[in-house]
Amino acid sequence: MTFRQARYDEPLLCERMRPSPAEETDLFGVPSSLRRESLSLPDLPEHEVVRHYTRLSQMNFGIDTGFYPLGSCTMKFNPKFAEELARLPEMARVHPEQDPSTVQGILQILFELQGILAKISGMDAVTLQPAAGAQGEFTGLLLARAYLDDRGDGGRNEIILPDTAHGTNFASAGMLGFHVREIPSKDGRVDLKALGTAVSERTLSLMLTNPNTLGIFEEDVAEVARIVHDAGALLYYDGANFNAILGRTSPGTMGFDITHFNTHKTFTTPHGGGGPGAGPVGVKAFLEPFLPVPVVTFDGRTYGLDWDRPKSIGKVRAWLGNSALLLRAYAYILSQGSDGLRWVTDRAVLNANYLRHRIEKHLPVPFSGLRKHEFVASGEPLKANGARTVDLAKRLIDYGFHPPTVYFPHLVEEALMIEPTETESKETLDKFADALIEITREDPKLLRSAPHNAAVARVDEVLAARRPILSWRMLQKGKGSEKSA
Amino acid sequence: MDSEEAAMLRAMGLKSIDALFADIPEAVRIKGLDLPRGMGEQDVVRHVTSILRKNRSAETMPTFLGAGLYDHFVPASVRAIASRSEFYSAYTPYQPEVSQGILQTLWEYQSFICELTGMDAANTSMYDGSTALGEAALMAHRITGKREIVVPRAMHWDRRAVLSSNAVGPGLKVIDVGYDADNGTMDLDSLRKAVGEQTAAVYVENPNFFGRFEDELPEIRSIAPSLLIVGANPLALAIAKAPGDFGADIVIGEGQPLGNAVNFGGPLVGIFACREEHVRKMPGRVIGLTQDAEGRRAFCMTLQTREQHIRRERAMSNICTNETLMAVISAAYIAVLGSRGLRKVALDNIRRARLLAERIDRLESFEAPVFQGGHFNEFVLRSEIPYARVHKALLAAGVHGGLPLTGHFPDLKEAALFATTEVHTEADYDRLVQALEEIR
Structure with a gap:
C-alpha cells in the first residue's frame, strides 16, 4: 500500500468572510428599484484563494492521479496537447455569433469532425449540438418522433429498453413523455422472444448499447434490428461503449438508425469532475432533414451555417455545441488515425479480458463468453465474511485505485463494473488484480471501515440526503446543527 | 503487437487479438476505418493550430457581441x-x-x-x-x-x-x-x-x-x-x-x-x-x-x-x-475577484456601455441606446443605413459589430445589439466609432 491522499481541514471560503468597512459604491447606473447595497462573498488575497483550491485539488482523485477503472465511463488518459489547443485565443475568445467569414477555422473543424464521426459510426449525417450523451439521447428520440410524425406514423410513444440499459435511456424517454417497456435479458443478452412480444405499432424505438453494460456483445444484433424495423420502429445506439468497437464494427453496419457519441469517453475529452462532455448524434440519411439547426455546411470554398431546414426539430441547446470539447476530440482522432483508433479498441478489449481472467476465480463474473471493453464481477462472495461490494470498493482506495462502478447493472448482485481502458499497462492491471485478490482475503473489519488513507473516512451519504444542507445560506439558517444534523 | 500484449494473450490461452472479437458476427464486421493514419503530437498541433488561425478572435479584432455570452478579462x-x-x-x-x-x-x-x-x-x-x-x-x-x-x-x-x-x-x-x-x-x-x-x-x-x-x-x-x-x-x-x-x-x-x-x-x-x-x-x-x-x-x-x-x-x-x-x-x-472585485467589474461595465452608447448616439446615422432607462453592459443600436451594410463595413475595418437583430425583431428596423466589457480599450472604442462614422 503506497497511497496516502492529502488531508486538510480546509475551511469554507465563506467561513473566512470578514465584515468589510462600508463600501462607497456608486450605484448610480442601476435603477433605484434594483440597487443591491451589499454582497456577502469573501474578499481574500489572491494567493490565499490559490492555496485554497490547490489544497482542495490535492484532495481529489483524477485520471492523472491513478488507475480509474470506472465502468461505462471510459477513463483513459487525457492528452495534454488537446488542452493547450483548446486554450488558444482562436478557440477560447471566439464568439458563436461572429460572422461566418471570421470563424472559418472552427467551422472547418466542426464540418470535418461531422464527416469523421459519420465514418466511424457508419452513419450518413452528424449533428454536434448535444452537450452530453444524455442530451444526445434526447435529440435522437426527438428525431425519431419527428420522422415518424412526418411519415404519418405519429402517436408511437413506447420506448423499449433491455434491463441492462443505462439509467439515462429511461430518463430521456421519460423527459419526452414516452412510456418505457423494459424487457428482461437472457444470458446477459437481449431476449429475442421478449423483444418480439414487446414490439408493436406503439413502439417508437429500441435503445440498445452494444456491447451492453455487461461488456457482452449482442451477437443477435442483426436480428434485433430486423424485429424493430419490421415493427416500423427505429433502432437507437447508445454510444457510451463505443470504445469497444472502433474499426471492428459500427452502429450503421449493425443496423442502427441513430447513434450518439460521448466525446468525454471514447475521444478522451477530460470529464472535468462531472462535465463538460459532448454528445454528437449520427443518423442514417432518411433522418438528416430533421437534424437540429443550424447545420455546418461547406460549398467547396466556404464554410457556413444552414438555418433553412423546414423539417428540423429545432434546437436542443444554444449555439452549435461544446465546440472546445469537439476541438479536443478532433485533435485526438487525428493523432490516433485509422490505425490508432483500431488499436484503442483492440487494447481496451485485451485489457478488459485479461483483467477478468486475472480475477474471476476470486470474484465471479456471471455469464460466459468473451467480454469487450468492460466486464461485471460480483462481490457476492464477500458477504460470507460480512462485507459487501461497497466495502471492497472503499478498500481499493487504500491501495491507490479509484473504485469501479458499483451496483450497476442491476441484474448482477453486488456488481462491480470494471473498465480498464487501453491506456493502462499490464503492470497496472496486475497490481490492481493483486489488490482485489488481496482484499478478498483481508479481515472484513478493514473493509468495512475503509477507506483509511483518503482525505476523509467513509462519508455518511444517508445523513446528507435526510437533512439536505446545500449552501452556506442553508447552513447559516440551521446554524449550530452541522454536527447534530 | 508488443511483448506485453503477447504475454496477456498467452495468459488467457489466446493466439491473437482477433480471437477477442470472435463474438462479433462476420456480417456486421468492418475491415477498419476509412481515415488517414495517426499523426504525431507535433504534427497534430501544427495542423490544428493552422486551421484555428483562420478564426478572428477578440484578441485581434475588437468584438462587440454579447447576447448572453461576454468576453471578460479573466485573471x-x-x-x-x-x-x-x-x-x-x-x-x-x-x-x-x-x-x-x-x-x-x-x-x-x-x-x-x-x-x-x-x-x-x-x-x-x-x-x-x-x-x-x-x-x-x-x-x-x-x-x-x-x-x-x-x-x-x-x-x-x-x-x-x-x-x-x-x-x-x-x-x-x-x-x-x-x-x-x-x-x-x-x-x-x-x-x-x-x-x-x-x-x-x-x-x-x-x-x-x-x-x-x-x-x-x-x-x-x-x-x-x-x-x-x-x-x-x-x-x-x-x-x-x-x-x-x-x-x-x-x-x-x-x-x-x-x-x-x-x-x-x-x-x-x-x-x-x-x-x-x-x-x-x-x-x-x-x-x-x-x-x-x-x-x-x-x-x-x-x-x-x-x-x-x-x-x-x-x-x-x-x-x-x-x-x-x-x-x-x-x-x-468569484473567489479571486471577491465581492468588491465583482461589484467593481459590474459597475465598470455599466459605465462603459453608457459611454459607448453616448458616443455612438452623437453620430449622424445612429441612435443608441434605442431604449430608455438603465442598461447593464449592452444596448440596442439603430441605424439609418441598412444594418447589413454597417455590419460588413465594420468587419472591413477590423471591428466586429454587435448582433444584427433585423431578422428576429423586424419592428426594431435596422438594429443591432452591442455589448462592451472591461476587455475593450479606448483604442477599440475609437476604432468602432470611427468606422461607424465613415459608413455612408
Whole structure:
C-alpha cells in the first residue's frame, strides 16, 4: 500500500468572510428599484484563494492521479496537447455569433469532425449540438418522433429498453413523455422472444448499447434490428461503449438508425469532475432533414451555417455545441488515425479480458463468453465474511485505485463494473488484480471501515440526503446543527 | 503487437487479438476505418493550430457581441486553478472519500450562486442558460401541475427554441409577451392578459435581452399568479438586487460571464437555483454537506433519488454529465475577484456601455441606446443605413459589430445589439466609432 491522499481541514471560503468597512459604491447606473447595497462573498488575497483550491485539488482523485477503472465511463488518459489547443485565443475568445467569414477555422473543424464521426459510426449525417450523451439521447428520440410524425406514423410513444440499459435511456424517454417497456435479458443478452412480444405499432424505438453494460456483445444484433424495423420502429445506439468497437464494427453496419457519441469517453475529452462532455448524434440519411439547426455546411470554398431546414426539430441547446470539447476530440482522432483508433479498441478489449481472467476465480463474473471493453464481477462472495461490494470498493482506495462502478447493472448482485481502458499497462492491471485478490482475503473489519488513507473516512451519504444542507445560506439558517444534523 | 500484449494473450490461452472479437458476427464486421493514419503530437498541433488561425478572435479584432455570452478579462489564477488536473481529469464524484476537493469546491459554488440569486439551493450546473430555462419550465410544471409558461418576446431565439424542445414532453404551451416600445422592458398590460389559471410560471430576464434592467420586477411578481422564474446575468447580480428578494422561485442564467471563455458557444454553464421548498423537484446534480465516519465535515452528492440512475423514467431530468468544470471556474473567478472585485467589474461595465452608447448616439446615422432607462453592459443600436451594410463595413475595418437583430425583431428596423466589457480599450472604442462614422 503506497497511497496516502492529502488531508486538510480546509475551511469554507465563506467561513473566512470578514465584515468589510462600508463600501462607497456608486450605484448610480442601476435603477433605484434594483440597487443591491451589499454582497456577502469573501474578499481574500489572491494567493490565499490559490492555496485554497490547490489544497482542495490535492484532495481529489483524477485520471492523472491513478488507475480509474470506472465502468461505462471510459477513463483513459487525457492528452495534454488537446488542452493547450483548446486554450488558444482562436478557440477560447471566439464568439458563436461572429460572422461566418471570421470563424472559418472552427467551422472547418466542426464540418470535418461531422464527416469523421459519420465514418466511424457508419452513419450518413452528424449533428454536434448535444452537450452530453444524455442530451444526445434526447435529440435522437426527438428525431425519431419527428420522422415518424412526418411519415404519418405519429402517436408511437413506447420506448423499449433491455434491463441492462443505462439509467439515462429511461430518463430521456421519460423527459419526452414516452412510456418505457423494459424487457428482461437472457444470458446477459437481449431476449429475442421478449423483444418480439414487446414490439408493436406503439413502439417508437429500441435503445440498445452494444456491447451492453455487461461488456457482452449482442451477437443477435442483426436480428434485433430486423424485429424493430419490421415493427416500423427505429433502432437507437447508445454510444457510451463505443470504445469497444472502433474499426471492428459500427452502429450503421449493425443496423442502427441513430447513434450518439460521448466525446468525454471514447475521444478522451477530460470529464472535468462531472462535465463538460459532448454528445454528437449520427443518423442514417432518411433522418438528416430533421437534424437540429443550424447545420455546418461547406460549398467547396466556404464554410457556413444552414438555418433553412423546414423539417428540423429545432434546437436542443444554444449555439452549435461544446465546440472546445469537439476541438479536443478532433485533435485526438487525428493523432490516433485509422490505425490508432483500431488499436484503442483492440487494447481496451485485451485489457478488459485479461483483467477478468486475472480475477474471476476470486470474484465471479456471471455469464460466459468473451467480454469487450468492460466486464461485471460480483462481490457476492464477500458477504460470507460480512462485507459487501461497497466495502471492497472503499478498500481499493487504500491501495491507490479509484473504485469501479458499483451496483450497476442491476441484474448482477453486488456488481462491480470494471473498465480498464487501453491506456493502462499490464503492470497496472496486475497490481490492481493483486489488490482485489488481496482484499478478498483481508479481515472484513478493514473493509468495512475503509477507506483509511483518503482525505476523509467513509462519508455518511444517508445523513446528507435526510437533512439536505446545500449552501452556506442553508447552513447559516440551521446554524449550530452541522454536527447534530 | 508488443511483448506485453503477447504475454496477456498467452495468459488467457489466446493466439491473437482477433480471437477477442470472435463474438462479433462476420456480417456486421468492418475491415477498419476509412481515415488517414495517426499523426504525431507535433504534427497534430501544427495542423490544428493552422486551421484555428483562420478564426478572428477578440484578441485581434475588437468584438462587440454579447447576447448572453461576454468576453471578460479573466485573471490567470482562475485558469491556473481550473488547470489542476486533479479536478479536470476526474469523473463525477461518485466516491466522495477521494473527491472531497471537487465536492467542497462545488458546494462553495452552490453557496456563491445562492448568495448572488437570493435562493437557498443551487445545482452544480445545467448545460447552458438555454437548457436551464427548459428545465426550469419542466420543474414549474412538476410543482404546479399546470401547462403554460409565459415568457418575454425579448429573448434570444436559441433560448426560445430550446424551451420549445423541452416543452414537448409534458406538452407545455409557451406564451410570448411583448416589450414596451420605449423602454424595452416587459409590457405589463400584455403580461396581465397572458397569465391565467393555467400559468405554471412567468419567466423574466434581468438584465433583459436588450441589456435593459427590468425596473418593474416587483410589479411583475405581483402580476404572476404562479411561480416566477428569473433569468439573470450573474455578474449583474453583484450590483442588482437578488431575484430572491423579489419573490423569485427559480433563478436560472448563463454562468459564462463568471470567468469562463466564450468558447464559440461551448462549453458554457447553466445556473440553476431555487427555494428550499422546491429542492426535491430540482433537476441536476447537487452537493450536500454531511460528516464522515469520524464525525468530520465532509461533502457528497445528494438527493440522488431525484436522478436518472434511481428514479429512471420518472427522474426529474436525464442530465448526468453537466458542466462541472465551468462551475469550478465560476467559483474560482468569484473567489479571486471577491465581492468588491465583482461589484467593481459590474459597475465598470455599466459605465462603459453608457459611454459607448453616448458616443455612438452623437453620430449622424445612429441612435443608441434605442431604449430608455438603465442598461447593464449592452444596448440596442439603430441605424439609418441598412444594418447589413454597417455590419460588413465594420468587419472591413477590423471591428466586429454587435448582433444584427433585423431578422428576429423586424419592428426594431435596422438594429443591432452591442455589448462592451472591461476587455475593450479606448483604442477599440475609437476604432468602432470611427468606422461607424465613415459608413455612408
